[in-house]
Amino acid sequence: MELEKKFLIEADSIAFDNVHRQKIKFNIGKYNNAFEKGKKQYANLEIAKQRSASIKYKAIENIDRYLGEFEQNFERNGGKVIWANSADEAVSEISKVLSKNQVRVVVKSKSMMTEELDLNPALEHINIQSIETDLGEYIVQLAGEKPYHIVTPAMHKSKDDVVKLFNEKFDMSLESTAEDITKFVRDKLREKFTTAGAGITGANFLVADTGSVALTENEGNGLMSVSFPKIHIAVAGIERIIPSMMDLDLFWPLLATHGTGQHITVYNSIISGPKKSDEVDGPEQMYVVLVDNGRTNLLKLWEQRRALSCIKCGACLNVCPVYRNIGGYTYNTTYSGPIGAVITPHLKDMKNYKHLSFASSLCGKCTETCPVKINLHELLLKNRRDSVKQGYAKSQEKIAQYGAKKIMMNRWMMDFGGGALKNFMMKSFVKKSWGNRRNLPEISRKNFRELWLERRKDDK
Numbered sequence: 503m504e505l506e507k508k509f510l511i512e513a514d515s516i517a518f519d520n521v522h523r524q525k526i527k528f529n530i531g532k533y534n535n536a537f538e539k540g541k542k543q544y545a546n547l548e549i550a551k552q553r554s555a556s557i558k559y560k561a562i563e564n565i566d567r568y569l570g571e572f573e574q575n576f577e578r579n580g581g582k583v584i585w586a587n588s589a590d591e592a593v594s595e596i597s598k599v600l601s602k603n604q605v606r607v608v609v610k611s612k613s614m615m616t617e618e619l620d621l622n623p624a625l626e627h628i629n630i631q632s633i634e635t636d637l638g639e640y641i642v643q644l645a646g647e648k649p650y651h652i653v654t655p656a657m658h659k660s661k662d663d664v665v666k667l668f669n670e671k672f673d674m675s676l677e678s679t680a681e682d683i684t685k686f687v688r689d690k691l692r693e694k695f696t697t698a699g700a701g702i703t704g705a706n707f708l709v710a711d712t713g714s715v716a717l718t719e720n721e722g723n724g725l726m727s728v729s730f731p732k733i734h735i736a737v738a739g740i741e742r743i744i745p746s747m748m749d750l751d752l753f754w755p756l757l758a759t760h761g762t763g764q765h766i767t768v769y770n771s772i773i774s775g776p777k778k779s780d781e782v783d784g785p786e787q788m789y790v791v792l793v794d795n796g797r798t799n800l801l802k803l804w805e806q807r808r809a810l811s812c813i814k815c816g817a818c819l820n821v822c823p824v825y826r827n828i829g830g831y832t833y834n835t836t837y838s839g840p841i842g843a844v845i846t847p848h849l850k851d852m853k854n855y856k857h858l859s860f861a862s863s864l865c866g867k868c869t870e871t872c873p874v875k876i877n878l879h880e881l882l883l884k885n886r887r888d889s890v891k892q893g894y895a896k897s898q899e900k901i902a903q904y905g906a907k908k909i910m911m912n913r914w915m916m917d918f919g920g921g922a923l924k925n926f927m928m929k930s931f932v933k934k935s936w937g938n939r940r941n942l943p944e945i946s947r948k949n950f951r952e953l954w955l956e957r958r959k960d961d962k
Contacts, residue, residue: 506857513828536763555875558811568710575713579775605699611724612636613704635723650830653816701727705738734785741810760815796849818868840868859885921947
């Protein structure tokens with residue numbers, strides 16, 4: 503089944519699933535309350551957003567320079583940078599490092615980049631156990647699912663869903679509390695941290711002037727994935743670069759506030775390479791895998807490249823009326839919501855993913871919320887334009903647009919038949935696309951010109 507048809511079928515189903523709607527409404531409602539409180543730490547949030555947008559766009563515009571600076575500084579600190587053009591190349595390079603060091607167990611902190619690479623199944627294929635250590639990621643891994651949301655992987659699950667899952671997997675009591683489950687997972691993962699051969703993390707930011715990886719999290723699993731194993735592999739998209747360590751005082755609070763409503767997340771780590779000879783903790787080897795995987799396709803588009811400024815806070819998903827109705831899985835991509843709809847056609851291909859850019863009300867709430875001021879709703883329109891220019895519009899769409907243009911540019915044709923004919927044509931050719939759950943708008947039997955002439959006649 504083609505992806506667009508699959509999307510429409512699943513969207514129609516999930517949008518009217520009242521149980522799903524209730525869960526998402528509850529979880530996003532909690533986020534909204536926290537977000538409103540979190541924003542109060544700013545005397546002027548708009549100025550902070552303007553500064554962050556300027557810095558991030560400067561980094562994207564000069565990405566070759568800053569990535570080169572990062573590589574030079576990171577390798578001077580004792581680390582090794584690996585460049586990967588594609589997902590397959592990134593997975594291959596990671597697998598080589600793990601196999602060379604005879605690693606059999608990997609602990610992984612939360613990372614959307616590794617989800618994009620489909621890293622866990624690839625490692626399992628070569629008999630390497632990859633264990634998610636973020637609680638939300640651990641839950642969806644147990645359930646055999648993908649993350650539902652960029653920041654909140656298990657947003658689609660209620661407490662009862664999680665309790666039922668742990669009862670099925672570990673025979674835990676159905677009376678278990680959230681605290682019981684958290685303690686159980688913590689105890690279970692502690693052994694994995696101390697025995698794993700490697701830790702794999704993402705990177706919230708790559709700091710060019712110090713050659714550092716900046717990680718931000720709330721559970722401490724990222725810090726432990728770095729500290730205990732002998733090997734640390736950080737996997738990051740090339741767009742994660744920022745110019746200076748001094749920029750973190752701006753980006754970390756913005757990411758925390760827009761991601762979870764916090765003033766700052768609990769654990770913020772800066773890792774600049776493997777441990778030195780006089781240090782007790784930290785990995786003996788550290789690698790940073792810099793992944794392109796379609797990002798340069800975006801980079802060459804002077805309008806849409808703005809989307810590479812994204813800091814993956816997930817705020818645009820939480821405010822999007824489409825996302826809140828159809829959920830994260832319907833998009834069938836790693837990155838869902840408005841930002842996913844903008845970047846996916848370029849990271850993958852326009853032909854199969856153009857429909858995501860049409861799944862928007864264009865209300866502009868995503869643009870209004872974005873902490874780095876990406877004009878998301880406008881970029882969705884740019885994608886729509888490009889999909890047509892590239893020849894991906896369906897034949898019936900082309901015919902309909904051509905016909906509509908001809909009619910609307912001709913006064914006689916616009917007036918011909920009156921409202922009765924227009925309503926008949928709407929019911930005959932538009933009803934199916936309009937859907938069964940909405941009533942077609944009724945066109946007035948008299949047009950504006952006729953009504954105007956009647957009024958003028960009556961005035962006389």
